Amino acid sequence: MIRRAAATPDSPTPGATEPAPALVATGLTVGYRGRTVLTVPELVVPAGRLTAVVGPNGAGKSTLIKAALGLLPSTGGAIRLLGEPLARVRRRVAYVPQRDAVAQDFPVTAVQVVEMGRYPHRGWFRRLTREDDRAVSEAMLRTGVTDSADTPLDELSGGQRQRVFLARALAQQADLLVLDEPFAAVDTSTETRLLTLLVELCEQEGRSVLMVHHDLRTVQDHFDHAVLLSGRVIADGPVSRVLRPEHLEAAYGIPMPSRADSADRDAHSATPPTADGTDRTTEADVEGRAPARGSAASDPTAPGSSASGSSASDSSASDSPASDSRASDSNAPDSDTPGSDSAGSGPERTG
């Protein structure tokens, strides 16, 4: 189990300056064609953490992310990213859309897609600098797609394509990465490798990752923080507190005993059994950071990995791989008219 050494929002280092939260939503309502599908009275996603957005199909996970990135207008409320309005932090926010939302047959090679991650820094028509080239190479290496650099996008497997889009987000060197189910179609070992990479981004580089993910086991094992949605925020905070039976049942509508037992155990006793029978978990462990980290090697380039990732650079990036990451909020992927009425009661703040 890897423990986070850095101070957490729950226990800041005395005298240290707290980074602005990755995301703050206040009084947010979002919907489509007059129907509100998500209501978020208040939500704070801390900086420097790996945060999962979880919930059943149709819970509003993608809607939250699109609203945060200005891809979908909200009918009410406000969102700040990294302490600023979206317009001020576009370069600092990278987006990897859902796999299905990306045009897979766009006539570009893998490296050309990754280079798009540099456009927010250089613009579309400026030549890439050595610094850009370095960022692109490093991103491809870290995601294990170097060997596919000159392969046309439509000749890559689904998992390889997703890795390419994740590389694009990395190349942008953004402070906040927003990922919508980036591991769909990714094999298990690659998922673990990429999760390890995301953990490194948070722990070693202080970046923030907000990621829609369905596998609650993975969330429990690798993530620091979670936001559980079901048309509203059911719970948000440290993972072990969010993935509790009552929250999961409220969100998914059915009892989820195994997950609940485990999460409940962490949240309440903070004394998971160890091999030698000793208790090494403290209350601080439960409060602050990732409960467990993957044990897989962090080198995603190892043979056999065939994962994925799709990304758009700027917060305004559309879901097309060739989309201009400088595009404005009006580049929403759809033109749905937001709804007006709200849903649900307030969230349980567990953090």
Ligand SMILES: Nc1ncnc2c1ncn2[C@@H]1O[C@H](COP(=O)(O)OP(=O)(O)OP(=O)(O)O)[C@@H](O)[C@H]1O
């Ligand atoms: N373009 C759209 N037009 C109209 N309604 C939409 C649109 N996109 C999503 N919705 C509706 O909004 C609600 C939330 O959808 P959203 O895609 O945010 O859910 P999700 O939690 O991401 O689901 P999933 O896990 O299936 O990806 C659903 O009821 C869905 O039908």
